[in-house]
Amino acid sequence: MFPRPIQERSRSRQLMYKVALPISLIIWLLPMIAIVATAGRSLSDLNRGNYWGMPSEWAFIENFAKVFGSSSIGTYLLNSVIITLPSIAGALFLSTLAGAGLALYKFRGRFLILALFIAGNFVPFQILMIPVRQLTLDLGVYDTYWGVILFQIAFQTGFCTFFMRNFIAELPFELVEAARAEGVGEWQILVHIIVPLVRPALAALAVLQFTFIWNDFFWPLILIQSDELRPITLGLTVLKGQYISSFNLLAAGSLIAALPPVMMFFAMQKHFIAGLTLGASKG
Amino acid sequence: MRYLKTTVCAVALMLCSTSAFARDLVMNANTSDPAQKLAMEELIADFEAAYPEIDVKFNLYDHEAFKVAMRNFLVSDAPDLITWNAGNRMKVFVDLGLLEDVSDVWQAEGLHEAMPAVVSASSVEGKQYGVPYAYYAWGFYYRKDLFEQAGITSTPTTWEEFLEVGAKLNAAGITPITIGTKDLWPTAGWFDFLNMRINGGEFHAQLMDGKVAYTDERVKRVFEKWAELVSADFFVENHPGYSFQEALPFMNQGKSAMYLLAPFIVSMFPDDVREQVEWFPFPVIDPAVGIYEDAPTDSFHIPKNATNKEDARLFLAFAAQADVQTKTAATLDMLPPNINASVKDDRFAQGGFAQLGQANGIMQFYDRDTDPALAKVGMEGFQEFMQNPDRIDAILQRIEAERERIYGAL
Known part of the structure; x- marks a missing residue:
């Protein structure tokens, strides 16, 4: 059967798998993470180019309220x-x-x-x-x-x-x-x-x-x-x-x-x- | 499932049978910037207060979607009013016979006298096809604090001073100019101003009308000046990777000092940065050449296939009034075309107004003045030039080939 279960592989292979999986998962999910992170930022944070760092203020609720309020x-x-x-x-x-x-x-x-x-x-x-x-x-x-x-x-x-x-x-x-x-x-x-x-x-x-x-x-x-x-x-x-x-x-x-x-x-x-x-x- | 379907359909039918009341006024718009949206909502509310029997239905699109939708609804079930741009962009639809001649509104409201600056942009062969509600000046938005940090005391008024300002900023570790060329159009602002400052407004207008070759020596001179800036590291690196909005953080972070742009940028400076931002017009390059400026004009138009043209005309007349224009332009951070309206009391609006007041002539903007297909090829060329100035001859030949395809051989 292909793919073979990871448990049947050697220890080193298993270790590689365990390291590579979360890394590739994060890369795979980066766009999604970016959208969620952006949804929680204030506009002035974005205008300053703070896309990935800690937001200066959390604006999750505010942004969602605005989306419902302004449209x-x-x-x-x-x-x-x-x-x-x-x-x-x-x-x-x-x-x-x-x-x-x-x-x-x-x-x-x-x-x-x-x-x-x-x-x-x-x-x-x-x-x-x-x-x-x-x-x-x-x-x-x-x-x-x-x-x-x-x-x-x-x-x-x-x-x-x-x-x-x-x-x-x-x-x-x-x-x-x-x-x-x-x-x-x-x-x-x-x-x-x-x-x-x-x-x-x-x-x-x-x-x-x-x-x-x-x-x-x-x-x-x-x-x-x-x-x-x-x-x-x-x-x-x-x-x-x-x-x-x-x-x-x-x-x-x-x-x-x-x-x-x-x-x-x-x-x-x-x-x-x-x-x-x-x-x-x-x- | 079938019951659900029946119910849903019944609801749907009820909802869509509400169109076509006697005095509905349908307006489709592309004004989806936050400030634009607010200005339109206020304008419509004021109009409805003045004419309580008219109900305005406002359908907002984002600009790209609007361009697709517009080509559909103008030829089929047209709204009564649309927002669009004066100049060549309007002319494209006038030539297709899709916009209504509104010269009668201009006559009745005396707009030729009240809006002298925008008459030609709103006209095709002597007839008016729209009523402008706002226009705006382009110029340099710069950070005063960064200028001081680099030891610059006054804003540049000549090309030499401009080069000197850039050199001082570079020496202080600040990139003189930020620009994002991913959307292409920010490059066109540079081309317009350089061409108008070097070759004058008449030549620029001829070039926009396809009457001059892009391989002309005079066009090449524009790129020689532009190349001086590129080789002196005036512009931020990797600018084709940023949209114009994504290039703004460089200025907000203090890494870059100037941005050649229009007033819609003002609301995007965080409060503490905005205090430091000031405005100056594009410097003079050849004192023998007059001052010509880019002042794009936004206007209302009535589609030829509209159903309620009478109330649409009422709206045009209302939107052209001085006090209405004062309010709309102020919300937009732009300028009212009506000379009896007052300009917002803020340094950007006043600065732009003063500069346009002393101009010998105004143009719309590269991608509004020339054929849209040519504008695209042209702006792609400008973007490539800003990365590889040595390719200029090949670039100009490519643009010229497109000009010849559209406007014919000279």
């Missing part, structure tokens, strides 16, 4: 939730249907359709900016939550379908055949047999999609104008000045914005890893 960050957080949750639900719903269709039925052109879904993932999304903006305008959903939600569902369904199709194709097909022999309808098969079996995949996808959609900056920027509809990624940029930025407030705001995906990750960690390595151990 409507509460609204932005709520907007992020309002955009993210329906987008995930929609993308998962559609991709389960499409994935089951592609995996369970042998019809001509199914490979082509799957290839289309995969190919969609390789399109750089920026080139969609102008057509999508025009489409949302024509549909009358520009500058509403719906514009962003519909686009996120449409765009993310491609990847999700690919993912779900492969997962469903891995399931033992005998289950479906047995159900059909019993006279169970196709819809019933999907709801009562397939969906319960793909639950781990759905959970993994949900976490993945949550981070994708929550962290997306580009589409809200293009499709939303009104301040009261902005998600947190867009709202945070208001803390960044045209010329000068209050880096301490930006850091504090970023920590707040990063918290939900991180919490989501820890809550669903098992599914997340399972999802990423899905099928990886199969020879």
